């Protein structure tokens with residue numbers, strides 16, 4: 130075991146591409162086939178980190194319906210990231226407006242609760258857009274319509290364009306685990322990181338006038354809670370179907386490494402942004418299309434082109450691999466991959482202490 | 488009171504015309520009288536404490552051209568403010584600076600994701616014996632910055648190169664600002680005051696003689712200008728006290744006035760002469 134660790138530390142001995150100056154890289158794998166869009170992760174995150182004080186509009190963890198506009202609206206076309214895999218030139222980006230994020234709504238609680246109004250409970254005005262506004266809309270036509278949920282957090286990228294965008298070096302990738310953080314003592318609210326992140330996962334706090342983002346719940350990882358125990362990020366721990374694996378990309382004995390590096394079935398979102406995300410997705414595989422009479426036809430329900438748009442061309446191999454392994458199990462065979470994708474053992478799902486003595 | 492103002496305006500207008508007329512004739516000698524990068528410093532008299540107090544009417548102004556700062560931030564070349572008018576006065580142990588520039592919109596809030604505030608900065612070398620790099624100084628040659636922003640007010644900063652700005656804990660400088668007018672005429676006026684004698688680590692010493700280097704930067708918030716996306720000047724200087732740089736400012740002023748009067752008389756006489764001639 131120790132020799133294996135040594136091997137991982139000498140980065141040329143492993144093919145895991147960890148950023149320069151970073152010892153280990155935290156990573157998350159989300160299986161999109163299991164997401165029920167319940168937003169428990171969103172609320173877990175919000176109640177921990179972004180409840181108020183200029184953070185009302187922020188969702189460090191959001192879950193959006195795909196195909197759909199996402200949060201903030203149209204983020205996939207808002208620029209940012211790198212021009213190429215050489216990471217020398219950045220793509221310019223835009224800062225989303227309050228409307229694109231969705232302003233927090235005011236509801237008619239007082240009219241209903243105290244003034245005896247019998248109108249339905251609803252937002253007072255301005256409810257014209259919000260996070261996951263286009264919930265479950267999806268695309269395609271009955272009976273072959275389709276949609277799936279896409280939970281998103283900061284990807285704690287290996288080549289974070291948010292870090293590069295900051296003229297004050299106030300945003301940085303921490304050496305011990307590659308978590309990307311905003312130094313609140315250095316940030317002067319210029320928001321170049323906000324426009325520079327192609328995933329729009331840095332947010333401007335309109336009260337403190339500084340930028341903030343997902344911190345991968347690092348105090349939980351460090352056991353800063355009352356019981357001193359290590360916990361995975363709240364979005365992962367609270368997820369009812371437990372679809373998130375949390376650990377280190379360079380932990381070669383862990384499931385994340387196997388899914389990302391060995392089986393190559395867990396893919397980064399929009400790899401063309403070239404930031405090299407460390408959140409990976411098992412792409413969704415829906416049942417095939419069927420006719421009005423309910424007969425199955427050999428056409429994929431979620432068009433491959435759309436999945437390719439999201440996950441790049443490696444999505445074809447990933448889906449083929451998953452299909453092949455499913456077939457193997459159907460025929461009575463064994464498949465480590467299928468085991469990994471179904472595993473419910475938390476000891477393996479969250480591997481956060483593997484490098485503690487390293 | 489309005490009468491006095493009107494009269495003053497008329498007088499001022501007349502003087503301005505005179506200067507203009509003279510300028511065309513004596514441009515070359517004038518330019519050598521006040522070097523291009525010199526900003527005159529008048530003796531402080533009258534009330535200079537606020538952006539619109541009347542003491543400023545007697546303080547000469549220099550127009551300082553601005554251009555987009557070279558910077559690695561996106562769209563750094565898209566800036567909107569092209570010049571700032573600078574007045575400086577010194578007296579009663581204080582240095583007063585007044586900066587004015589046109590900006591159609593008053594942007595003072597940063598409470599929306601896309602909102603940036605109008606700002607201005609005056610930069611001095613910490614060590615006045617040599618000129619630091621113009622872009623926020625350098626690690627061994629730092630700058631002391633008087634920063635004012637419509638959103639946060641005044642800050643005194645120290646910088647040793649782009650991205651190294653740090654706030655000084657007990658600022659020695661005050662600023663007050665007003666935005667007046669609308670459209671084309673809308674103008675920010677910001678007045679800075681500092682005690683000449685304000686000792687402190689990393690703070691520029693304002694000496695009694697010699698030149699003090701100074702540079703300016705302006706940000707237009709509604710054009711998303713912030714950080715390195717700004718309009719900046721080259722290094723200019725305040726000529727403090729009698730230096731070897733040439734005649735004191737007042738002498739220059741009187742010379743200009745003299746030439747102006749002669750010029751106006753000559754032009755008027757010529758004009759009258761011609762129009763009479765024309766009627767014949």
Ligand code: SF4
Nearest residue numbers: 283284286289291326
């Ligand atoms: S997702 Fe965006 S904010 Fe997070 S590390 Fe990558 S570039 Fe930075």
Ligand code: SF4
Nearest residue numbers: 164165167168170368
């Ligand atoms: S808690 Fe889990 S299932 Fe629910 S929306 Fe979040 S990721 Fe999906």
